[in-house]
Amino acid sequence: xxxxxxxxxxxxxxxxxxxxxxxxxxxxxxxxxxxxxxxxxxxxxxxxxxxxxxxxxxxxxxxxxxxxxxxxxxxxxxxxxxxxxxxxxxxxxxxxxxxxxxxxxxxxxxxxxxxxxxxxxxxxxxxxxxxxxxxxxxxxxxxxxxxxxxxxxxxxxxxxxxxxxxxxxxxxxxxxxxxxxxxxxxxxxxxxxxxxxxxxxxxxxxxxxxxxxxxxxxxxxxxxxxxxxxxxxxxxxxxxxxxxxxxxxxxxxxxxxxxxxxxxxxxxxxxxxxxxxxxxxxxxxxxxxxxxxxxxxxxxxxxxxxxx
Amino acid sequence: xxxxxxxxxxxxxxxxxxxxxxxxxxxxxxxxxxxxxxxxxxxxxxxxxxxxxxxxxxxxxxxxxxxxxxxxxxxxxxxxxxxxxxxxxxxxxxxxxxxxxxxxxxxxxxxxxxxxxxxxxxxxxxxxxxxxxxxxxxxxxxxxxxxxxxxxxxxxxxxxxxxxxxxxxxxxxxxxxxxxxxxxxxxxxxxxxxxxxxxxxxxxxxxxxxxxxxxxxxxxxxxxxxxxxxxxxx
Ligand SMILES: Nc1ncnc2c1ncn2[C@@H]1O[C@H](COP(=O)(O)OP(=O)(O)O)[C@@H](O)[C@H]1O
Ligand SMILES: [Mg+2]
Numbered sequence: 001x002x003x004x005x006x007x008x009x010x011x012x013x014x015x016x017x018x019x020x021x022x023x024x025x026x027x028x029x030x031x032x033x034x035x036x037x038x039x040x041x042x043x044x045x046x047x048x049x050x051x052x053x054x055x056x057x058x059x060x061x062x063x064x065x066x067x068x069x070x071x072x073x074x075x076x077x078x079x080x081x082x083x084x085x086x087x088x089x090x091x092x093x094x095x096x097x098x099x100x101x102x103x104x105x106x107x108x109x110x111x112x113x114x115x116x117x118x119x120x121x122x123x124x125x126x127x128x129x130x131x132x133x134x135x136x137x138x139x140x141x142x143x144x145x146x147x148x149x150x151x152x153x154x155x156x157x158x159x160x161x162x163x164x165x166x167x168x169x170x171x172x173x174x175x176x177x178x179x180x181x182x183x184x185x186x187x188x189x190x191x192x193x194x195x196x197x198x199x200x201x202x203x204x205x206x207x208x209x210x211x212x213x214x215x216x217x218x219x220x221x222x223x224x225x226x227x228x229x230x231x232x233x234x235x236x237x238x239x240x241x242x243x244x245x246x247x248x249x250x251x252x253x254x255x256x257x258x259x260x261x262x263x264x265x266x267x268x269x270x271x272x273x274x275x276x277x278x279x280x281x282x283x284x285x286x287x288x289x290x291x292x293x294x295x296x297x298x299x300x301x302x303x304x305x306x307x308x
Numbered sequence: 309x310x311x312x313x314x315x316x317x318x319x320x321x322x323x324x325x326x327x328x329x330x331x332x333x334x335x336x337x338x339x340x341x342x343x344x345x346x347x348x349x350x351x352x353x354x355x356x357x358x359x360x361x362x363x364x365x366x367x368x369x370x371x372x373x374x375x376x377x378x379x380x381x382x383x384x385x386x387x388x389x390x391x392x393x394x395x396x397x398x399x400x401x402x403x404x405x406x407x408x409x410x411x412x413x414x415x416x417x418x419x420x421x422x423x424x425x426x427x428x429x430x431x432x433x434x435x436x437x438x439x440x441x442x443x444x445x446x447x448x449x450x451x452x453x454x455x456x457x458x459x460x461x462x463x464x465x466x467x468x469x470x471x472x473x474x475x476x477x478x479x480x481x482x483x484x485x486x487x488x489x490x491x492x493x494x495x496x497x498x499x500x501x502x503x504x505x506x507x508x509x510x511x512x513x514x515x516x517x518x519x520x521x522x523x524x525x526x527x528x529x530x531x532x533x534x535x536x537x538x539x540x541x542x
Contacts, residue, residue: 174406181396181407187358188394193382193411193459 002144007268008261009142013152013221015260016159020214021237022244022252023166024083024207030183030247031203033099037106038086039211040234041113045082046212047225048117050075051128060129068131072158072216076209083208084201092197117227125226128219151220162213163253166206170249179203183247236263236284243291245301254299259284309334309494310355310463315364317347317354324350326518327364332463337485337495339505339526341539342515348498349391351515352465355496356388357381368463383411387461389452391468391498397441401432404440404451408458418458425454428484446477453484457493464488467498482508502539506530514539 021043028036050071054060059067090109094101132150139147170176182189182199189196218233219225240259244251263284267277291298310332317325325347332338342348353359355366357378366374373381387408396404405425409418426433429450435443440451449469456464466485470478482504489495499505506512506526514522514535522529529535 174410177399177403177407178410180398180403184396184398185394187378188390188396189407190358190378191356191382191388191390191394192407192455193379194407195377195379 002146003268005142005144005146007264009146009148009152011261011264012257013155013260014263015240015257016155017214017218017256018233018237018240018259019253019256020159020162020210020217021234022240022256023163023249024211025238025241026244026246026249026252027179027203027207029241030249031179031200032091032095032102034091034102035106035238036091036204036207037103037234038090038109038113039207040230040237041110042079042083042086042208042230043211043215043234043237044117044225044227044230045113045215046075046079046208047128047215047219047229048121048126048227049078049212050216050219051126051225053078054129054131059131063129063131063133065131068154068216068220071131072213075212075216079212079215080205080209083204083211087201087204092200114227114231121227123227125224128216128223128225130220130223132220149221154220155217158213158217162210166210166249169206175199175202232281236281239284239288243287243298245298248298248300248302251298251300259287262287309369310496311365311367312351312355313365313367315351315354315361315366317350317359318362319350323362324518325354325361328515328518328520329364330513330520330523332494332496334494335489335492336511337489337497337509339497339499339509339512340515341499341502341505341512343539344500345517346515347518348515349467350518352388352390352467352496352498355465356386382459382461385460385462386465387456387459387463388465389449389456389467389469391471393445393448393452395440395443395448395451395455397439399440400437401435401440401443401451402437404455405432405458408455411459421458421460425457428457428487429454429480446473446480449473449477449481450484453481457488461493463494463496465496465498468500469497470499470501470504478504502535503530506535506540 024039025036028034053074054071059071086109090105091102094105132154139149141147170179178194178199181192182194182196186196236259237256240255241252243258244255263280266275266283267280270277270279312328312330315325315328316323328351340348340351350359354361357376361374365372368384368386396407405422409421412418431447432450432454435447440448443451453469469481485495485497485508497505497509506529509526512524512526512529513520
């Protein structure tokens, strides 16, 4: 039982980060019907933005919640700008062509970002500063042997706060209502006087900021960041979005948590049924294939599935 | 108020409008009738900036608006209830109306406008917090019109508001059109229901395969033998 609870805590923790990233995939898909393959790279850019921000502000030497907060917010803002620029200069000009063109553009942008970073700063991992102090990975015992670390608590709290904030923006504010309107019917939204290009920019900005938060939070338990870190994590978050029902915001959160939990359970229990822990990264993609076969619209998606 | 000068519009290589010229004056209800595929929707989409003319000009209150983006035209006072209603099925009735007032800042003014829409279409009030996707076709049309009025347009474009509706609902819709006109809003009404459209408008244009083939006071057109035969089924 203890280990089950422990696995669940660990799984949901990783899952919360997948969820943050999955939200960006799903929001952009909802509004443009585009799989933004560069989104995982924005997550990486977010982590590096945090890293360089910490170095340049000298925050690495002053571990505190405040330092983490500054780095988190700073990296979210930088990533938001990066996301908006990608949309403005890569996707918007080709939006009038077929969706396939935009998709290929997304793959191109993704590879460009990765290779630019490798060229600029090298492929070797860098160590993200530890803001939570040397005690950050030490567990607080909950009950039995189940425990939770300070880093995990921070990850939970920050990601839940961000998801609640997003939920509020999308469902309670005028601009959020406009986002939902644009995603349902672009031309009708224009006829309301909505500057739909601005709403699309905003969507990219918000999604990218959430991915950056995911990047900084990931670095709180795994400080090794490198230019290719967004590939696998990005793909898993994409699977999470598909699992939840791409285009569906609560679905992205659910999908993220499920993928995170599934991964950890494979590591924790897989050996009982003959699945080695090395299958950890394969799980998400096995789930992807199962979802596509059994319920292509995802868990919370509408049953009518549009072709990408 | 609104003038189209020799407007041609293409979908790729296909020409949908050829040299269309028409005008709508302040306070008028003008109707544009024509068979399916004649180019009525294309005309309205061009006026609202959803399509750009290949040739010719759209002039609104003295200004060439041919290249202006749609959302700027809403700010200038043009609003449209589009073909197929175009309601946001994923939003509630109230949220749909709020989107109609997107460019307005004044909350009390928006609330008053919403009351006005509810007064015009009491059914919407009953369905206020329901998702628009759960409404009947007639209710969705009421919502599309109520929503289009939320921006207090000076020119209202209506694309086949009566399409596919039961006679009783069609009656409600045309009553609303009369009411909107009586309050001074200029209307350009596109209809396949030529009978009702001619009965509720001041002037009419007839569109055939992208060309204006006839125009005149609606009363005269309603008595024209060619119109009677082709559009009124008499
Ligand atoms: N998106 C489009 N792409 C290509 N052709 C179109 C498109 N929309 C309309 N058309 C064509 O343009 C012509 C006029 O269409 P439309 O303006 O919708 O007519 P109406 O509203 O009078 O029924 C028709 O021949 C139609 O097939
Ligand atoms: Mg039409």
